[in-house]
Amino acid sequence: MSGQDGHTRADLDVIREMGTGLSNVGKAFEGLENLSGKYGEDFGHGGLADKFEEFAENWEISREKLAEEVKALAKIAKGAAKAYEDIDHQLAEAIRGSKGSKKSPRGR
Template sequence: MSDQTADVARIKESARSLSKIHREFTGNANPADGLGVEVLGDRSLVETFDDFGDNWKIHRERLTDEIEKLSKILSTAAQTYEEIDHQLAEALRGTDKQATSGKGGAK
């Protein structure tokens, strides 16, 4: 048998954190959107932020897709670990009942 353990609480926490990050990335575009020369002070700075915003949008979309996938994987893993743990506990309880009632088990 394997001596592997899973910290299900930490896995769930990671999934929730990734979901929050996903929401933030999805909701926030270029932070300089709508800011013009009057705010930024220089036309070349406005253009630089615009270029950054276009590039960031492409990378942000890819990143949010990957974050969402990872969050779902972690949520599924935590749920699966809990289901397996429950099934194993039920199987062990059944074995214990059989052993104590004399219907099997080691002699």
């Protein structure tokens, strides 16, 4: 958001695209494979396998939380773009309405 003369300007396309991009990131996180319990034997060492399992369990919890937060941000961005667009349309209608209702000074 930027503007001149103290006015705020929001690029609605960028905000909308951000919402779509965040939705895609959330879907990607949801689609990631669960690592827990899959590679224990591949490590060849029980201690290393245990550490990886601990990491995988923590990652699963963190990934789920992150996916939820990213989806919430996507929803906020999409909602913000819609709200800004609605306000812009309402302001445009109000301006058009006020211009149409003014009487011409010649009509006196």
